[in-house]
Amino acid sequence: xxxxxxxxxxxxxxxxxxxxxxxxxxxxxxxxxxxxxxxxxxxxxxxxxxxxxxxxxxxxxxxxxxxxxxxxxxxxxxxxxxxxxxxxxxxxxxxxxxxxxxxxxxxxxxxxxxxxxxxxxxxxxxxxxxxxxxxxxxxxxxxxxxxxxxxxxxxxxxxxxxxxxxxxxxxxxxxxxxxxxxxxxxxxxxxxxxxxxxxxxxxxxxxxxxxxxxxxxxxxxxxxxxxxxxxxxxxxxxxxxxxxxxxxxxxxxxxxxxxxxxxxxxxxxxxxxxxxxxxxxxxxxxxxxxxxxxxxxxxxxxxxxxxxxxxxxxxxxxxxxxxxxxxxxxxxxxxxxxxxxxxxxxxxxxxxxxxxxxxxxxxxxxxxxxxxxxxxxxxxxxxxxxxxxxxxxxxxxxxxxxxxxxxxxxxxxxxxxxxxxxxxxxxxxxxxxxxxxxxxxxxxxxxxxxxxxxxxxxxxxxxxxxxxxxxxxxxxxxxxxxxxxxxxxxxxxxxxxxxxxxxxxxxxxxxxxxxxxxxxxxxxxxxxxxxxxxxxxxxxxxxxxxxxxxxxxxxxxxxxxxxxxxxxxxxxxxxxxxxxxxxxxxxxxx
Amino acid sequence: xxxxxxxxxxxxxxxxxxxxxxxxxxxxxxxxxxxxxxxxxxxxxxxxxxxxxxxxxxxxxxxxxxxxxxxxxxxxxxxxxxxxxxxxxxxxxxxxxxxxxxxxxxxxxxxxxxxxxxxxxxxxxxxxxxxxxxxxxxxxxxxxxxxxxxxxxxxxxxxxxxxxxxxxxxxxxxxxxxxxxxxxxxxxxxxxxxxxxxxxxxxxxxxxxxxxxxxxxxxxxxxxxxxxxxxxxxxxxxxxxxxxxxxxxxxxxxxxxxxxxxxxxxxxxxxxxxxxxxxxxxxxxxxxxxxxxxxxxxxxxxxxxxxxxxxxxxxxxxxxxxxxxxxxxxxxxxxxxxxxxxxxxxxxxxxxxxxxxxxxxxxxxxxxxxxxxxxxxxxxxxxxxxxxx
Numbered sequence: 001x002x003x004x005x006x007x008x009x010x011x012x013x014x015x016x017x018x019x020x021x022x023x024x025x026x027x028x029x030x031x032x033x034x035x036x037x038x039x040x041x042x043x044x045x046x047x048x049x050x051x052x053x054x055x056x057x058x059x060x061x062x063x064x065x066x067x068x069x070x071x072x073x074x075x076x077x078x079x080x081x082x083x084x085x086x087x088x089x090x091x092x093x094x095x096x097x098x099x100x101x102x103x104x105x106x107x108x109x110x111x112x113x114x115x116x117x118x119x120x121x122x123x124x125x126x127x128x129x130x131x132x133x134x135x136x137x138x139x140x141x142x143x144x145x146x147x148x149x150x151x152x153x154x155x156x157x158x159x160x161x162x163x164x165x166x167x168x169x170x171x172x173x174x175x176x177x178x179x180x181x182x183x184x185x186x187x188x189x190x191x192x193x194x195x196x197x198x199x200x201x202x203x204x205x206x207x208x209x210x211x212x213x214x215x216x217x218x219x220x221x222x223x224x225x226x227x228x229x230x231x232x233x234x235x236x237x238x239x240x241x242x243x244x245x246x247x248x249x250x251x252x253x254x255x256x257x258x259x260x261x262x263x264x265x266x267x268x269x270x271x272x273x274x275x276x277x278x279x280x281x282x283x284x285x286x287x288x289x290x291x292x293x294x295x296x297x298x299x300x301x302x303x304x305x306x307x308x309x310x311x312x313x314x315x316x317x318x319x320x321x322x323x324x325x326x327x328x329x330x331x332x333x334x335x336x337x338x339x340x341x342x343x344x345x346x347x348x349x350x351x352x353x354x355x356x357x358x359x360x361x362x363x364x365x366x367x368x369x370x371x372x373x374x375x376x377x378x379x380x381x382x383x384x385x386x387x388x389x390x391x392x393x394x395x396x397x398x399x400x401x402x403x404x405x406x407x408x409x410x411x412x413x414x415x416x417x418x419x420x421x422x423x424x425x426x427x428x429x430x431x432x433x434x435x436x437x438x439x440x441x442x443x444x445x446x447x448x449x450x451x452x453x454x455x456x457x458x459x460x461x462x463x464x465x466x467x468x469x470x471x472x473x474x475x476x477x478x479x480x481x482x483x484x485x486x487x488x489x490x491x492x493x494x495x496x497x498x499x500x501x502x503x504x505x506x507x508x509x510x511x512x513x514x515x516x517x518x519x520x521x522x523x524x525x526x527x528x529x530x531x532x533x534x535x536x537x538x539x540x541x542x543x544x545x546x547x548x549x550x551x552x553x554x555x556x557x558x559x560x561x562x563x564x565x566x567x568x569x570x571x572x573x574x575x576x577x578x579x580x581x582x583x584x585x586x587x588x589x590x
Numbered sequence: 591x592x593x594x595x596x597x598x599x600x601x602x603x604x605x606x607x608x609x610x611x612x613x614x615x616x617x618x619x620x621x622x623x624x625x626x627x628x629x630x631x632x633x634x635x636x637x638x639x640x641x642x643x644x645x646x647x648x649x650x651x652x653x654x655x656x657x658x659x660x661x662x663x664x665x666x667x668x669x670x671x672x673x674x675x676x677x678x679x680x681x682x683x684x685x686x687x688x689x690x691x692x693x694x695x696x697x698x699x700x701x702x703x704x705x706x707x708x709x710x711x712x713x714x715x716x717x718x719x720x721x722x723x724x725x726x727x728x729x730x731x732x733x734x735x736x737x738x739x740x741x742x743x744x745x746x747x748x749x750x751x752x753x754x755x756x757x758x759x760x761x762x763x764x765x766x767x768x769x770x771x772x773x774x775x776x777x778x779x780x781x782x783x784x785x786x787x788x789x790x791x792x793x794x795x796x797x798x799x800x801x802x803x804x805x806x807x808x809x810x811x812x813x814x815x816x817x818x819x820x821x822x823x824x825x826x827x828x829x830x831x832x833x834x835x836x837x838x839x840x841x842x843x844x845x846x847x848x849x850x851x852x853x854x855x856x857x858x859x860x861x862x863x864x865x866x867x868x869x870x871x872x873x874x875x876x877x878x879x880x881x882x883x884x885x886x887x888x889x890x891x892x893x894x895x896x897x898x899x900x901x902x903x904x905x906x907x908x909x910x911x912x913x914x915x916x917x918x919x920x921x922x923x924x925x926x927x928x929x930x931x932x933x934x935x936x937x938x939x940x941x942x943x944x945x946x947x948x949x950x951x952x953x954x955x956x957x958x959x960x961x962x963x964x965x966x967x968x969x970x971x972x973x974x975x976x977x978x979x
Contacts, residue, residue, distance in 0.1 A: 117781040
């Protein structure tokens with residue numbers, strides 16, 4: 001079993017399974033209030049957006065969102081030590097199992113959902129034991145280790161609840177509770193009594209808590225910071241008998257202050273199901289009074305009222321702790337967040353430096369790539385490649401859709417921006433967008449380990465042309481000189497896996513038809529991917545994200561904008577007049 | 591994952607169908623006129639998860655067809671609503687066997703005995719227990735239970751796929767080499783209801799005989815239709831202490847502390863909401879509790895709105911609903927000589943507590959409003975000062 005002390009010795013790296021904004025914000029608030037340099041939450045598994053925005057103190061921070069657990073790369077997987085599972089009850093088992101299998105250094109899981117089936121919990125009990133991972137729940141609001149960890153809603157979900165709760169520095173009293181509301185109540189009872197909390201653990205009110213009351217009390221017994229334990233239990237189940245046995249056997253020597261709720265059940269002829277799933281005594285020994293008696297008999301301090309708990313604790317606070325209050329001020333989410341640029345101390349900043357510093361330190365291509373990727377890029381090779389691509393894509397004659405549109409608008413007397421926009425609006429799946437589509441394909445192909453042959457077969461099966469493959473003019477016997485020029489940028493340390501895959505695909509397609517060669521779009525996509533991965537350390541997930549947000553399209557749009565603007569100016573300089581198609585150009589088939 | 595009991599009718603239907611046996615029985619809940627015939631005589635019994643039915647006279651044996659409905663009525667007059675009628679088939683001297691499978695922390699366990707029947711509890715030492723796992727020796731289990739390996743595995747399969755927490759087949763007999771299930775009880779894990787096909791909500795039984803009050807009924811409906819949870823039980827309609835509680839743990843604590851100081855009989859109701867209900871839901875729930883206040887003739891009444899320091903239930907939001915209901919019933923509350931006490935904490939407690947204090951004060955029914963710096967016990971002590979045993 002993991003020991004509590006372990007969590008005080010290392011910084012937690014936490015993933016949320018499912019998104020629960022209240023819980024997440026409160027954990028970030030706690031991180032901030034204990035003056036952690038950056039958020040302990042490093043990812044959220046959820047659908048929808050790529051990032052979720054939260055407050056960081058009075059400022060803001062965005063947390064990466066992964067669609068599924070498999071999307072987390074190995075480097076991050078190895079760091080994860082804490083999982084907060086806020087998914088629905090029916091997904092608790094599968095999602096928790098997946099987490100246990102994915103994160104090799106996992107130490108703690110908290111499970112929030114109520115109504116997890118008993119048989120699912122029983123499987124998790126087995127896994128918790130065999131893997132030596134502390135699992136709190138189901139129906140647990142989490143674990144709190146003052147000064148180190150707030151895993152879950154425990155302690156509250158509003159920052160003002162955290163401010164004055166006395167939970168920023170460690171004390172000597174452990175709190176263990178089957179109820180989420182009561183764990184919080186007891187934390188406040190401890191800190192208001194002049195003591196401090198060593199750790200607080202919400203076990204959850206299910207019939208089979210994965211971490212049992214006895215397990216939790218043993219955690220406290222083995223914790224060097226803990227002097228005494230306050231335990232809240234309820235009617236139903238026989239877990240408390242295990243604690244009594246441990247006391248009798250001398251395994252628990254620390255002082256145990258106990259409250260077992262549920263005596264009121266005696267008032268009912270047929271007691272109702274109280275709030276928690278296990279809170280129904282099926283036999284006499286599961287009743288509150290029976291469990292209180294057996295614990296008292298073993299020497300625990302059994303309290304009949306919360307006032308008793310408070311009084312007992314106050315007697316032990318000879319030098320009351322002076323709990324620090326820390327506040328987070330007024331805050332409001334901004335309308336727009338930018339990671340690129342903005343004012344700082346009245347000066348405009350670009351990519352984290354003074355505007356002019358950034359401008360002076362970059363060539364145009366280097367600034368372009370840095371801006372598009374959202375961070376200063378230092379790789380000379382990457383910059384040289386982008387510089388070449390930007391020059392290469394600038395124009396390809398007035399025949400293509402975008403140029404024609406620009407020319408038509410210009411000759412209709414429209415202004416620069418209208419004409420340029422008319423040209424840009426043609427860029428998409430049929431014209432100009434192929435680099436991005438090709439990037440998508442090369443990522444899928446090269447990283448899944450399928451062969452070019454299988455890939456092509458799938459494509460033919462899907463009945464489509466392959467973006468990045470094929471040319472009207474060039475073919476195997478007449479190679480595209482631009483492709484030759486681009487290939488000079490190959491030779492990357494990842495073994496050019498994307499380019500290699502693209503060439504593998506080409507070898508299949510050209511065997512079918514000579515014109516189905518790797519074209520400029522396809523080769524730019526492949527080499528750009530190889531450079532991003534080798535030179536700039538992008539992971540597969542990051543490359544996928546770049547493809548999804550159309551980074552590769554941006555290269556074409558930028559470069560070709562120069563071409564379109566030039567065609568506009570060219571037309572206006574020569575003032576050709578309104579373009580109208582003649583009868584020969586249009587055939588009416590009525 | 592509360593455990594719930596299935597009706598005997600459903601339990602027997604499931605297990606007989608699983609084992610390929612036929613089962614004849616008529617479940618009478620609302621419809622009093624289903625035709626029953628074909629047998630010489632019948633057993634008529636309460637089918638409501640009541641323990642010790644024989645001793646309580648809730649099983650009527652050897653009833654003629656013409657007497658069935660008067661027998662049903664006699665049981666219904668005792669307050670029960672779910673009755674089972676079965677053919678009465680006496681069997682001679684024959685070994686009654688016992689078999690049960692239950693889920694525990696460490697997995698599934700099968701227990702069996704050849705001293706089954708109503709006295710199984712006094713024959714506890716005759717029960718053998720075996721953990722069911724990959725290493726289970728089904729052949730020797732089959733020899734010990736007189737059930738085939740396939741029958742045992744089919745039952746176990748039901749337990750797993752139909753989310754049984756507990757199944758007890760007691761007794762069963764082997765008569766002329768044929769298996770007969772004489773009685774069967776099943777407890778299910780209601781958290782698995784989404785995944786099963788052999789039972790549903792309508793098959794669940796509780797031994798309660800008291801009539802459900804309209805207030806309780808409305809709270810049940812509210813609970814069904816909301817992601818938050820609500821429950822309400824009327825304890826003593828003439829009580830003087832009314833509870834509007836929140837949070838699974840704290841609600842029991844508050845009721846306990848009232849009971850422990852000897853005021854249990856004054857408790858008009860028990861009930862709680864949890865899971866961050868919205869203001870509308872809190873309003874509907876509060877209305878039901880307030881409606882109980884007007885029924886009681888107690889000369890002085892206390893409404894205690896209580897809970898611990900919530901982790902994520904928004905106090906300001908839920909109190910908006912509570913305040914709306916209180917404002918609407920303020921005249922009634924004043925006429926009933928009600929004092930309202932509040933003790934609560936959690937997200938946005940400052941706003942919620944200030945608002946409710948202002949509202950109670952304006953309606954002249956304010957007892958006291960406390961945040962978590964006052965213990966539950968101390969708030970209760972103050973609130974209950976005027977209540978007598």
